[in-house]
Amino acid sequence: MHIDLRDLRLFIHIAESKSLTRAAERSHLSLPAVSARVKELEAQAGVRLLYRAPRGVALTPAGQTLLQHARSILAQVEHMKSDLQRYGEGVQGHIRLFANTTAITEFLPEVLATFLAAHPQVDVDLQERLTGEIIRGVLDGTTDLGIVSGPVDVDGLDKLHFSTDQLILALPPGHPLAQRERLRFAEAMDYDYIGLHEGSTLATFMDGLMQKSRHKLHIRVQVSNFESVCRMVEAGVGIGIVPASAARRHSHTMKIVTRPLDEPWALRERYLLTRRGDSLPAFTLALIEAIVAFPGHRDSRAA
Known part of the structure:
Protein backbone atom coordinates (compact mmCIF):
# COMPACT_ATOMS: atom_id res chain seq x y z
CA MET A 1 0.00 0.00 0.00
CA HIS A 2 1.54 3.32 -1.10
CA ILE A 3 0.23 6.54 0.41
CA ASP A 4 1.54 10.00 -0.42
CA LEU A 5 2.00 12.44 2.46
CA ARG A 6 -0.03 14.97 0.45
CA ASP A 7 -2.96 12.54 0.50
CA LEU A 8 -2.68 12.25 4.28
CA ARG A 9 -2.77 16.05 4.63
CA LEU A 10 -5.76 16.17 2.31
CA PHE A 11 -7.56 13.52 4.35
CA ILE A 12 -6.98 15.50 7.54
CA HIS A 13 -8.46 18.59 5.84
CA ILE A 14 -11.51 16.55 4.84
CA ALA A 15 -11.95 15.18 8.37
CA GLU A 16 -11.62 18.62 9.97
CA SER A 17 -13.90 20.45 7.54
CA LYS A 18 -16.34 17.56 6.96
CA SER A 19 -16.54 18.76 3.39
CA LEU A 20 -14.79 17.78 0.16
CA THR A 21 -15.34 21.27 -1.20
CA ARG A 22 -13.76 23.08 1.76
CA ALA A 23 -10.92 20.53 1.84
CA ALA A 24 -10.30 21.23 -1.85
CA GLU A 25 -10.09 24.96 -1.11
CA ARG A 26 -7.65 24.43 1.78
CA SER A 27 -5.50 22.10 -0.33
CA HIS A 28 -5.65 24.34 -3.44
CA LEU A 29 -7.08 21.48 -5.52
CA SER A 30 -10.14 21.11 -7.70
CA LEU A 31 -13.12 19.18 -6.32
CA PRO A 32 -12.76 16.42 -8.98
CA ALA A 33 -9.09 16.02 -8.03
CA VAL A 34 -10.00 15.63 -4.34
CA SER A 35 -12.70 13.06 -5.17
CA ALA A 36 -10.23 11.11 -7.29
CA ARG A 37 -7.64 11.06 -4.51
CA VAL A 38 -10.17 9.86 -1.95
CA LYS A 39 -11.27 7.07 -4.29
CA GLU A 40 -7.64 6.05 -4.76
CA LEU A 41 -7.11 6.00 -0.99
CA GLU A 42 -10.17 3.83 -0.52
CA ALA A 43 -9.05 1.52 -3.31
CA GLN A 44 -5.62 1.07 -1.72
CA ALA A 45 -7.09 0.56 1.76
CA GLY A 46 -9.73 -1.83 0.44
CA VAL A 47 -12.41 -0.23 2.65
CA ARG A 48 -14.70 2.79 2.59
CA LEU A 49 -13.19 5.76 4.44
CA LEU A 50 -16.01 8.31 4.12
CA TYR A 51 -19.78 8.36 4.33
CA ARG A 52 -21.05 10.83 1.73
CA ALA A 53 -24.20 12.88 2.37
CA PRO A 54 -25.82 15.95 0.78
CA ARG A 55 -24.48 18.24 3.52
CA GLY A 56 -20.94 16.88 3.71
CA VAL A 57 -19.00 13.78 4.67
CA ALA A 58 -18.34 11.76 7.84
CA LEU A 59 -15.58 9.31 8.64
CA THR A 60 -16.21 5.59 8.74
CA PRO A 61 -14.51 3.58 11.53
CA ALA A 62 -11.73 2.82 9.04
CA GLY A 63 -11.53 6.53 8.24
CA GLN A 64 -11.15 7.35 11.94
CA THR A 65 -8.23 4.92 12.12
CA LEU A 66 -6.60 6.47 9.05
CA LEU A 67 -7.05 9.94 10.57
CA GLN A 68 -5.24 8.92 13.76
CA HIS A 69 -2.35 7.43 11.80
CA ALA A 70 -2.22 10.39 9.42
CA ARG A 71 -1.90 12.88 12.27
CA SER A 72 0.76 10.73 13.96
CA ILE A 73 2.78 10.30 10.75
CA LEU A 74 2.71 13.98 9.85
CA ALA A 75 3.64 14.95 13.41
CA GLN A 76 6.66 12.64 13.17
CA VAL A 77 7.61 14.17 9.83
CA GLU A 78 7.52 17.65 11.36
CA HIS A 79 9.56 16.39 14.31
CA MET A 80 12.13 14.97 11.88
CA LYS A 81 12.34 18.27 9.99
CA SER A 82 12.88 20.14 13.25
CA ASP A 83 15.63 17.75 14.33
CA LEU A 84 17.42 17.97 11.00
CA GLN A 85 17.14 21.76 11.00
CA ARG A 86 18.83 21.91 14.39
CA TYR A 87 21.75 19.89 13.01
CA GLY A 88 22.08 22.53 10.34
CA GLU A 89 22.21 25.15 13.08
CA GLY A 90 25.16 23.44 14.76
CA VAL A 91 23.65 20.76 16.99
CA GLN A 92 25.93 17.73 16.82
CA GLY A 93 24.03 15.20 18.87
CA HIS A 94 20.54 14.20 19.97
CA ILE A 95 19.70 11.75 22.75
CA ARG A 96 16.22 10.47 23.49
CA LEU A 97 15.74 9.23 27.05
CA PHE A 98 12.64 7.51 28.44
CA ALA A 99 12.54 7.53 32.26
CA ASN A 100 10.18 6.89 35.16
CA THR A 101 8.70 9.53 37.45
CA THR A 102 11.32 9.21 40.18
CA ALA A 103 14.23 9.67 37.80
CA ILE A 104 12.67 12.74 36.17
CA THR A 105 11.81 14.47 39.42
CA GLU A 106 14.61 13.40 41.74
CA PHE A 107 17.97 13.39 39.96
CA LEU A 108 17.78 13.94 36.19
CA PRO A 109 17.30 17.74 36.45
CA GLU A 110 20.67 18.08 38.21
CA VAL A 111 22.37 15.49 35.99
CA LEU A 112 21.13 17.09 32.77
CA ALA A 113 21.97 20.63 33.90
CA THR A 114 25.61 19.62 34.37
CA PHE A 115 25.73 17.41 31.27
CA LEU A 116 24.19 19.96 28.90
CA ALA A 117 26.43 22.73 30.18
CA ALA A 118 29.43 20.53 29.34
CA HIS A 119 27.94 19.49 25.97
CA PRO A 120 26.31 22.62 24.47
CA GLN A 121 25.87 21.01 21.04
CA VAL A 122 23.90 18.03 22.32
CA LEU A 130 5.81 3.67 32.24
CA THR A 131 8.22 0.76 32.71
CA GLY A 132 6.67 -1.36 29.94
CA GLU A 133 6.82 1.56 27.49
CA ILE A 134 10.44 2.26 28.42
CA ILE A 135 11.44 -1.35 27.78
CA ARG A 136 9.57 -1.49 24.46
CA GLY A 137 11.05 1.86 23.42
CA VAL A 138 14.62 0.68 23.98
CA LEU A 139 13.97 -2.63 22.23
CA ASP A 140 12.42 -1.11 19.10
CA GLY A 141 14.84 1.83 18.94
CA THR A 142 12.26 4.52 19.73
CA THR A 143 14.55 5.73 22.51
CA ASP A 144 18.32 5.59 22.94
CA LEU A 145 18.30 5.06 26.70
CA GLY A 146 15.81 4.00 29.35
CA ILE A 147 15.76 4.36 33.13
CA VAL A 148 13.57 2.00 35.17
CA SER A 149 13.18 0.82 38.74
CA GLY A 150 12.58 -2.79 39.70
CA PRO A 151 13.54 -6.12 38.15
CA VAL A 152 14.13 -6.28 34.40
CA ASP A 153 14.79 -9.58 32.63
CA VAL A 154 14.23 -9.08 28.90
CA ASP A 155 16.20 -10.56 26.00
CA GLY A 156 17.83 -7.97 23.78
CA LEU A 157 18.56 -5.46 26.51
CA ASP A 158 21.74 -4.55 28.36
CA LYS A 159 21.06 -3.19 31.85
CA LEU A 160 23.41 -1.22 34.08
CA HIS A 161 22.59 -1.01 37.78
CA PHE A 162 23.50 2.45 39.04
CA SER A 163 21.65 3.04 42.33
CA THR A 164 19.20 1.70 44.89
CA ASP A 165 16.22 3.52 46.34
CA GLN A 166 13.40 2.46 48.61
CA LEU A 167 9.71 3.26 48.82
CA ILE A 168 8.79 4.57 52.26
CA LEU A 169 5.71 5.83 54.06
CA ALA A 170 5.47 9.60 54.62
CA LEU A 171 3.30 10.55 57.62
CA PRO A 172 2.25 13.77 59.34
CA PRO A 173 3.62 14.26 62.86
CA GLY A 174 1.30 12.74 65.44
CA HIS A 175 -0.13 10.14 63.06
CA PRO A 176 -0.88 6.80 64.80
CA LEU A 177 1.57 4.96 62.52
CA ALA A 178 4.36 7.44 63.28
CA GLN A 179 5.00 5.62 66.58
CA ARG A 180 6.10 2.48 64.73
CA GLU A 181 9.70 1.93 63.61
CA ARG A 182 8.82 -0.31 60.63
CA LEU A 183 5.49 -1.10 59.01
CA ARG A 184 3.88 -3.69 56.83
CA PHE A 185 1.90 -2.13 54.01
CA ALA A 186 -1.29 -3.94 55.10
CA GLU A 187 -1.23 -1.91 58.32
CA ALA A 188 -1.45 1.35 56.37
CA MET A 189 -3.97 0.41 53.67
CA ASP A 190 -7.07 1.83 55.32
CA TYR A 191 -5.81 5.38 55.87
CA ASP A 192 -6.41 8.32 53.53
CA TYR A 193 -3.73 8.55 50.85
CA ILE A 194 -2.11 11.24 48.74
CA GLY A 195 -1.42 9.76 45.31
CA LEU A 196 0.52 10.74 42.22
CA HIS A 197 -1.31 11.60 39.00
CA GLU A 198 -2.76 8.76 36.93
CA GLY A 199 -0.28 7.43 34.40
CA SER A 200 2.79 8.04 36.57
CA THR A 201 5.06 5.06 37.15
CA LEU A 202 4.44 4.91 40.90
CA ALA A 203 0.66 5.28 40.55
CA THR A 204 0.59 2.44 38.02
CA PHE A 205 2.76 0.28 40.28
CA MET A 206 0.45 0.91 43.27
CA ASP A 207 -2.64 0.14 41.18
CA GLY A 208 -1.11 -3.22 40.24
CA LEU A 209 -0.27 -3.90 43.88
CA MET A 210 -3.83 -3.14 44.94
CA GLN A 211 -5.29 -5.42 42.27
CA LYS A 212 -3.15 -8.30 43.54
CA SER A 213 -4.22 -7.67 47.13
CA ARG A 214 -7.88 -7.12 46.11
CA HIS A 215 -7.88 -3.87 48.05
CA LYS A 216 -8.48 -0.27 47.03
CA LEU A 217 -6.65 2.70 48.51
CA HIS A 218 -8.71 5.73 49.50
CA ILE A 219 -6.99 8.43 47.45
CA ARG A 220 -8.04 11.81 48.84
CA VAL A 221 -5.93 13.93 46.51
CA GLN A 222 -3.83 13.25 43.40
CA VAL A 223 -0.88 15.54 42.72
CA SER A 224 1.80 15.85 40.07
CA ASN A 225 5.06 15.34 41.99
CA PHE A 226 6.63 14.04 45.19
CA GLU A 227 7.08 17.52 46.67
CA SER A 228 3.30 18.04 46.49
CA VAL A 229 2.72 14.63 48.08
CA CYS A 230 4.94 15.62 51.02
CA ARG A 231 3.26 19.03 51.37
CA MET A 232 -0.16 17.38 51.53
CA VAL A 233 1.14 14.90 54.10
CA GLU A 234 2.60 17.76 56.18
CA ALA A 235 -0.79 19.48 56.11
CA GLY A 236 -2.46 16.33 57.45
CA VAL A 237 -4.53 15.58 54.35
CA GLY A 238 -3.33 11.97 54.27
CA ILE A 239 -0.29 9.72 54.11
CA GLY A 240 1.78 8.91 51.03
CA ILE A 241 4.26 6.47 49.56
CA VAL A 242 7.34 8.16 48.12
CA PRO A 243 10.94 7.19 47.33
CA ALA A 244 13.29 7.56 50.31
CA SER A 245 15.46 9.94 48.27
CA ALA A 246 12.52 12.33 47.78
CA ALA A 247 11.36 12.03 51.40
CA ARG A 248 14.85 12.77 52.72
CA ARG A 249 15.18 15.87 50.55
CA HIS A 250 11.76 17.30 51.46
CA SER A 251 12.02 16.42 55.17
CA HIS A 252 14.61 19.21 55.49
CA THR A 253 11.97 21.84 54.77
CA MET A 254 8.73 20.07 55.77
CA LYS A 255 7.43 18.55 58.98
CA ILE A 256 6.91 14.94 57.92
CA VAL A 257 7.75 11.61 59.50
CA THR A 258 9.13 8.77 57.38
CA ARG A 259 8.92 5.08 58.13
CA PRO A 260 10.39 2.15 56.15
CA LEU A 261 8.02 -0.40 54.66
CA ASP A 262 8.89 -3.98 55.52
CA GLU A 263 8.02 -5.27 52.04
CA PRO A 264 10.26 -6.89 49.39
CA TRP A 265 8.78 -4.67 46.66
CA ALA A 266 9.73 -1.51 48.58
CA LEU A 267 13.40 -1.88 47.58
CA ARG A 268 13.80 -0.34 44.12
CA GLU A 269 16.94 -1.05 42.10
CA ARG A 270 17.52 1.48 39.32
CA TYR A 271 18.78 0.38 35.91
CA LEU A 272 19.94 2.12 32.76
CA LEU A 273 18.74 0.22 29.68
CA THR A 274 20.30 0.11 26.22
CA ARG A 275 19.61 -2.13 23.26
CA ARG A 276 22.05 -5.03 23.12
CA GLY A 277 24.53 -4.72 20.29
CA THR A 284 25.48 9.17 24.72
CA LEU A 285 28.17 7.26 26.61
CA ALA A 286 29.05 10.56 28.33
CA LEU A 287 25.44 10.95 29.51
CA ILE A 288 25.44 7.39 30.86
CA GLU A 289 28.63 8.15 32.76
CA ALA A 290 27.10 11.35 34.17
CA ILE A 291 24.01 9.49 35.40
CA VAL A 292 26.02 6.71 37.04
CA ALA A 293 28.46 9.15 38.69
CA PHE A 294 25.79 11.51 40.09
CA PRO A 295 26.61 11.88 43.83
CA GLY A 296 22.94 12.16 44.79
CA HIS A 297 22.54 8.41 44.20
CA ARG A 298 24.49 7.58 47.34
CA ASP A 299 22.68 6.43 50.47
CA SER A 300 19.23 6.48 48.81
CA ARG A 301 17.81 3.75 51.00
CA ALA A 302 15.83 4.52 54.12
CA ALA A 303 17.74 4.21 57.37
Whole structure:
Protein backbone atom coordinates (compact mmCIF):
# COMPACT_ATOMS: atom_id res chain seq x y z
CA MET A 1 0.00 0.00 0.00
CA HIS A 2 1.54 3.32 -1.10
CA ILE A 3 0.23 6.54 0.41
CA ASP A 4 1.54 10.00 -0.42
CA LEU A 5 2.00 12.44 2.46
CA ARG A 6 -0.03 14.97 0.45
CA ASP A 7 -2.96 12.54 0.50
CA LEU A 8 -2.68 12.25 4.28
CA ARG A 9 -2.77 16.05 4.63
CA LEU A 10 -5.76 16.17 2.31
CA PHE A 11 -7.56 13.52 4.35
CA ILE A 12 -6.98 15.50 7.54
CA HIS A 13 -8.46 18.59 5.84
CA ILE A 14 -11.51 16.55 4.84
CA ALA A 15 -11.95 15.18 8.37
CA GLU A 16 -11.62 18.62 9.97
CA SER A 17 -13.90 20.45 7.54
CA LYS A 18 -16.34 17.56 6.96
CA SER A 19 -16.54 18.76 3.39
CA LEU A 20 -14.79 17.78 0.16
CA THR A 21 -15.34 21.27 -1.20
CA ARG A 22 -13.76 23.08 1.76
CA ALA A 23 -10.92 20.53 1.84
CA ALA A 24 -10.30 21.23 -1.85
CA GLU A 25 -10.09 24.96 -1.11
CA ARG A 26 -7.65 24.43 1.78
CA SER A 27 -5.50 22.10 -0.33
CA HIS A 28 -5.65 24.34 -3.44
CA LEU A 29 -7.08 21.48 -5.52
CA SER A 30 -10.14 21.11 -7.70
CA LEU A 31 -13.12 19.18 -6.32
CA PRO A 32 -12.76 16.42 -8.98
CA ALA A 33 -9.09 16.02 -8.03
CA VAL A 34 -10.00 15.63 -4.34
CA SER A 35 -12.70 13.06 -5.17
CA ALA A 36 -10.23 11.11 -7.29
CA ARG A 37 -7.64 11.06 -4.51
CA VAL A 38 -10.17 9.86 -1.95
CA LYS A 39 -11.27 7.07 -4.29
CA GLU A 40 -7.64 6.05 -4.76
CA LEU A 41 -7.11 6.00 -0.99
CA GLU A 42 -10.17 3.83 -0.52
CA ALA A 43 -9.05 1.52 -3.31
CA GLN A 44 -5.62 1.07 -1.72
CA ALA A 45 -7.09 0.56 1.76
CA GLY A 46 -9.73 -1.83 0.44
CA VAL A 47 -12.41 -0.23 2.65
CA ARG A 48 -14.70 2.79 2.59
CA LEU A 49 -13.19 5.76 4.44
CA LEU A 50 -16.01 8.31 4.12
CA TYR A 51 -19.78 8.36 4.33
CA ARG A 52 -21.05 10.83 1.73
CA ALA A 53 -24.20 12.88 2.37
CA PRO A 54 -25.82 15.95 0.78
CA ARG A 55 -24.48 18.24 3.52
CA GLY A 56 -20.94 16.88 3.71
CA VAL A 57 -19.00 13.78 4.67
CA ALA A 58 -18.34 11.76 7.84
CA LEU A 59 -15.58 9.31 8.64
CA THR A 60 -16.21 5.59 8.74
CA PRO A 61 -14.51 3.58 11.53
CA ALA A 62 -11.73 2.82 9.04
CA GLY A 63 -11.53 6.53 8.24
CA GLN A 64 -11.15 7.35 11.94
CA THR A 65 -8.23 4.92 12.12
CA LEU A 66 -6.60 6.47 9.05
CA LEU A 67 -7.05 9.94 10.57
CA GLN A 68 -5.24 8.92 13.76
CA HIS A 69 -2.35 7.43 11.80
CA ALA A 70 -2.22 10.39 9.42
CA ARG A 71 -1.90 12.88 12.27
CA SER A 72 0.76 10.73 13.96
CA ILE A 73 2.78 10.30 10.75
CA LEU A 74 2.71 13.98 9.85
CA ALA A 75 3.64 14.95 13.41
CA GLN A 76 6.66 12.64 13.17
CA VAL A 77 7.61 14.17 9.83
CA GLU A 78 7.52 17.65 11.36
CA HIS A 79 9.56 16.39 14.31
CA MET A 80 12.13 14.97 11.88
CA LYS A 81 12.34 18.27 9.99
CA SER A 82 12.88 20.14 13.25
CA ASP A 83 15.63 17.75 14.33
CA LEU A 84 17.42 17.97 11.00
CA GLN A 85 17.14 21.76 11.00
CA ARG A 86 18.83 21.91 14.39
CA TYR A 87 21.75 19.89 13.01
CA GLY A 88 22.08 22.53 10.34
CA GLU A 89 22.21 25.15 13.08
CA GLY A 90 25.16 23.44 14.76
CA VAL A 91 23.65 20.76 16.99
CA GLN A 92 25.93 17.73 16.82
CA GLY A 93 24.03 15.20 18.87
CA HIS A 94 20.54 14.20 19.97
CA ILE A 95 19.70 11.75 22.75
CA ARG A 96 16.22 10.47 23.49
CA LEU A 97 15.74 9.23 27.05
CA PHE A 98 12.64 7.51 28.44
CA ALA A 99 12.54 7.53 32.26
CA ASN A 100 10.18 6.89 35.16
CA THR A 101 8.70 9.53 37.45
CA THR A 102 11.32 9.21 40.18
CA ALA A 103 14.23 9.67 37.80
CA ILE A 104 12.67 12.74 36.17
CA THR A 105 11.81 14.47 39.42
CA GLU A 106 14.61 13.40 41.74
CA PHE A 107 17.97 13.39 39.96
CA LEU A 108 17.78 13.94 36.19
CA PRO A 109 17.30 17.74 36.45
CA GLU A 110 20.67 18.08 38.21
CA VAL A 111 22.37 15.49 35.99
CA LEU A 112 21.13 17.09 32.77
CA ALA A 113 21.97 20.63 33.90
CA THR A 114 25.61 19.62 34.37
CA PHE A 115 25.73 17.41 31.27
CA LEU A 116 24.19 19.96 28.90
CA ALA A 117 26.43 22.73 30.18
CA ALA A 118 29.43 20.53 29.34
CA HIS A 119 27.94 19.49 25.97
CA PRO A 120 26.31 22.62 24.47
CA GLN A 121 25.87 21.01 21.04
CA VAL A 122 23.90 18.03 22.32
CA ASP A 123 20.11 18.02 22.82
CA VAL A 124 18.24 15.62 25.12
CA ASP A 125 14.61 14.62 24.53
CA LEU A 126 13.43 13.46 27.98
CA GLN A 127 10.04 11.75 28.22
CA GLU A 128 8.25 10.29 31.24
CA ARG A 129 7.02 6.78 30.44
CA LEU A 130 5.81 3.67 32.24
CA THR A 131 8.22 0.76 32.71
CA GLY A 132 6.67 -1.36 29.94
CA GLU A 133 6.82 1.56 27.49
CA ILE A 134 10.44 2.26 28.42
CA ILE A 135 11.44 -1.35 27.78
CA ARG A 136 9.57 -1.49 24.46
CA GLY A 137 11.05 1.86 23.42
CA VAL A 138 14.62 0.68 23.98
CA LEU A 139 13.97 -2.63 22.23
CA ASP A 140 12.42 -1.11 19.10
CA GLY A 141 14.84 1.83 18.94
CA THR A 142 12.26 4.52 19.73
CA THR A 143 14.55 5.73 22.51
CA ASP A 144 18.32 5.59 22.94
CA LEU A 145 18.30 5.06 26.70
CA GLY A 146 15.81 4.00 29.35
CA ILE A 147 15.76 4.36 33.13
CA VAL A 148 13.57 2.00 35.17
CA SER A 149 13.18 0.82 38.74
CA GLY A 150 12.58 -2.79 39.70
CA PRO A 151 13.54 -6.12 38.15
CA VAL A 152 14.13 -6.28 34.40
CA ASP A 153 14.79 -9.58 32.63
CA VAL A 154 14.23 -9.08 28.90
CA ASP A 155 16.20 -10.56 26.00
CA GLY A 156 17.83 -7.97 23.78
CA LEU A 157 18.56 -5.46 26.51
CA ASP A 158 21.74 -4.55 28.36
CA LYS A 159 21.06 -3.19 31.85
CA LEU A 160 23.41 -1.22 34.08
CA HIS A 161 22.59 -1.01 37.78
CA PHE A 162 23.50 2.45 39.04
CA SER A 163 21.65 3.04 42.33
CA THR A 164 19.20 1.70 44.89
CA ASP A 165 16.22 3.52 46.34
CA GLN A 166 13.40 2.46 48.61
CA LEU A 167 9.71 3.26 48.82
CA ILE A 168 8.79 4.57 52.26
CA LEU A 169 5.71 5.83 54.06
CA ALA A 170 5.47 9.60 54.62
CA LEU A 171 3.30 10.55 57.62
CA PRO A 172 2.25 13.77 59.34
CA PRO A 173 3.62 14.26 62.86
CA GLY A 174 1.30 12.74 65.44
CA HIS A 175 -0.13 10.14 63.06
CA PRO A 176 -0.88 6.80 64.80
CA LEU A 177 1.57 4.96 62.52
CA ALA A 178 4.36 7.44 63.28
CA GLN A 179 5.00 5.62 66.58
CA ARG A 180 6.10 2.48 64.73
CA GLU A 181 9.70 1.93 63.61
CA ARG A 182 8.82 -0.31 60.63
CA LEU A 183 5.49 -1.10 59.01
CA ARG A 184 3.88 -3.69 56.83
CA PHE A 185 1.90 -2.13 54.01
CA ALA A 186 -1.29 -3.94 55.10
CA GLU A 187 -1.23 -1.91 58.32
CA ALA A 188 -1.45 1.35 56.37
CA MET A 189 -3.97 0.41 53.67
CA ASP A 190 -7.07 1.83 55.32
CA TYR A 191 -5.81 5.38 55.87
CA ASP A 192 -6.41 8.32 53.53
CA TYR A 193 -3.73 8.55 50.85
CA ILE A 194 -2.11 11.24 48.74
CA GLY A 195 -1.42 9.76 45.31
CA LEU A 196 0.52 10.74 42.22
CA HIS A 197 -1.31 11.60 39.00
CA GLU A 198 -2.76 8.76 36.93
CA GLY A 199 -0.28 7.43 34.40
CA SER A 200 2.79 8.04 36.57
CA THR A 201 5.06 5.06 37.15
CA LEU A 202 4.44 4.91 40.90
CA ALA A 203 0.66 5.28 40.55
CA THR A 204 0.59 2.44 38.02
CA PHE A 205 2.76 0.28 40.28
CA MET A 206 0.45 0.91 43.27
CA ASP A 207 -2.64 0.14 41.18
CA GLY A 208 -1.11 -3.22 40.24
CA LEU A 209 -0.27 -3.90 43.88
CA MET A 210 -3.83 -3.14 44.94
CA GLN A 211 -5.29 -5.42 42.27
CA LYS A 212 -3.15 -8.30 43.54
CA SER A 213 -4.22 -7.67 47.13
CA ARG A 214 -7.88 -7.12 46.11
CA HIS A 215 -7.88 -3.87 48.05
CA LYS A 216 -8.48 -0.27 47.03
CA LEU A 217 -6.65 2.70 48.51
CA HIS A 218 -8.71 5.73 49.50
CA ILE A 219 -6.99 8.43 47.45
CA ARG A 220 -8.04 11.81 48.84
CA VAL A 221 -5.93 13.93 46.51
CA GLN A 222 -3.83 13.25 43.40
CA VAL A 223 -0.88 15.54 42.72
CA SER A 224 1.80 15.85 40.07
CA ASN A 225 5.06 15.34 41.99
CA PHE A 226 6.63 14.04 45.19
CA GLU A 227 7.08 17.52 46.67
CA SER A 228 3.30 18.04 46.49
CA VAL A 229 2.72 14.63 48.08
CA CYS A 230 4.94 15.62 51.02
CA ARG A 231 3.26 19.03 51.37
CA MET A 232 -0.16 17.38 51.53
CA VAL A 233 1.14 14.90 54.10
CA GLU A 234 2.60 17.76 56.18
CA ALA A 235 -0.79 19.48 56.11
CA GLY A 236 -2.46 16.33 57.45
CA VAL A 237 -4.53 15.58 54.35
CA GLY A 238 -3.33 11.97 54.27
CA ILE A 239 -0.29 9.72 54.11
CA GLY A 240 1.78 8.91 51.03
CA ILE A 241 4.26 6.47 49.56
CA VAL A 242 7.34 8.16 48.12
CA PRO A 243 10.94 7.19 47.33
CA ALA A 244 13.29 7.56 50.31
CA SER A 245 15.46 9.94 48.27
CA ALA A 246 12.52 12.33 47.78
CA ALA A 247 11.36 12.03 51.40
CA ARG A 248 14.85 12.77 52.72
CA ARG A 249 15.18 15.87 50.55
CA HIS A 250 11.76 17.30 51.46
CA SER A 251 12.02 16.42 55.17
CA HIS A 252 14.61 19.21 55.49
CA THR A 253 11.97 21.84 54.77
CA MET A 254 8.73 20.07 55.77
CA LYS A 255 7.43 18.55 58.98
CA ILE A 256 6.91 14.94 57.92
CA VAL A 257 7.75 11.61 59.50
CA THR A 258 9.13 8.77 57.38
CA ARG A 259 8.92 5.08 58.13
CA PRO A 260 10.39 2.15 56.15
CA LEU A 261 8.02 -0.40 54.66
CA ASP A 262 8.89 -3.98 55.52
CA GLU A 263 8.02 -5.27 52.04
CA PRO A 264 10.26 -6.89 49.39
CA TRP A 265 8.78 -4.67 46.66
CA ALA A 266 9.73 -1.51 48.58
CA LEU A 267 13.40 -1.88 47.58
CA ARG A 268 13.80 -0.34 44.12
CA GLU A 269 16.94 -1.05 42.10
CA ARG A 270 17.52 1.48 39.32
CA TYR A 271 18.78 0.38 35.91
CA LEU A 272 19.94 2.12 32.76
CA LEU A 273 18.74 0.22 29.68
CA THR A 274 20.30 0.11 26.22
CA ARG A 275 19.61 -2.13 23.26
CA ARG A 276 22.05 -5.03 23.12
CA GLY A 277 24.53 -4.72 20.29
CA ASP A 278 24.00 -1.00 19.71
CA SER A 279 27.12 1.08 19.16
CA LEU A 280 26.44 4.26 21.13
CA PRO A 281 27.91 7.67 20.19
CA ALA A 282 30.48 9.21 22.51
CA PHE A 283 28.02 11.87 23.75
CA THR A 284 25.48 9.17 24.72
CA LEU A 285 28.17 7.26 26.61
CA ALA A 286 29.05 10.56 28.33
CA LEU A 287 25.44 10.95 29.51
CA ILE A 288 25.44 7.39 30.86
CA GLU A 289 28.63 8.15 32.76
CA ALA A 290 27.10 11.35 34.17
CA ILE A 291 24.01 9.49 35.40
CA VAL A 292 26.02 6.71 37.04
CA ALA A 293 28.46 9.15 38.69
CA PHE A 294 25.79 11.51 40.09
CA PRO A 295 26.61 11.88 43.83
CA GLY A 296 22.94 12.16 44.79
CA HIS A 297 22.54 8.41 44.20
CA ARG A 298 24.49 7.58 47.34
CA ASP A 299 22.68 6.43 50.47
CA SER A 300 19.23 6.48 48.81
CA ARG A 301 17.81 3.75 51.00
CA ALA A 302 15.83 4.52 54.12
CA ALA A 303 17.74 4.21 57.37
